[in-house]
Amino acid sequence: MSKQNKTETRRRFVLWGLNIMGALAAANFLFVARKKRKSTTVKMLSQDGKLVELDITKLPQQRKQTRITDTELQQWVKNK
Numbered sequence: 001m002s003k004q005n006k007t008e009t010r011r012r013f014v015l016w017g018l019n020i021m022g023a024l025a026a027a028n029f030l031f032v033a034r035k036k037r038k039s040t041t042v043k044m045l046s047q048d049g050k051l052v053e054l055d056i057t058k059l060p061q062q063r064k065q066t067r068i069t070d071t072e073l074q075q076w077v078k079n080k
Helices: 003-033 070-076
Strands: 041-045 051-055
Touching: none
Parallel strands: none
Antiparallel strands: 041 051
């Protein structure tokens, strides 16, 4: 093989490799971007006794640090 022929085949090989890697990267980017993020939810008990799922982003970030008193607990849970 002549020197010029070797450089042409080497150049073709490198270009094909780069094209294939680019196509795979583009396909990966397009298909992975479409996947939805799984939202993290928390199960909580509502005041009427129903179990509900809430998205974590909907909860307030700062929480009340005081503990609930016995009277507040008794008023919250209604006897039927």
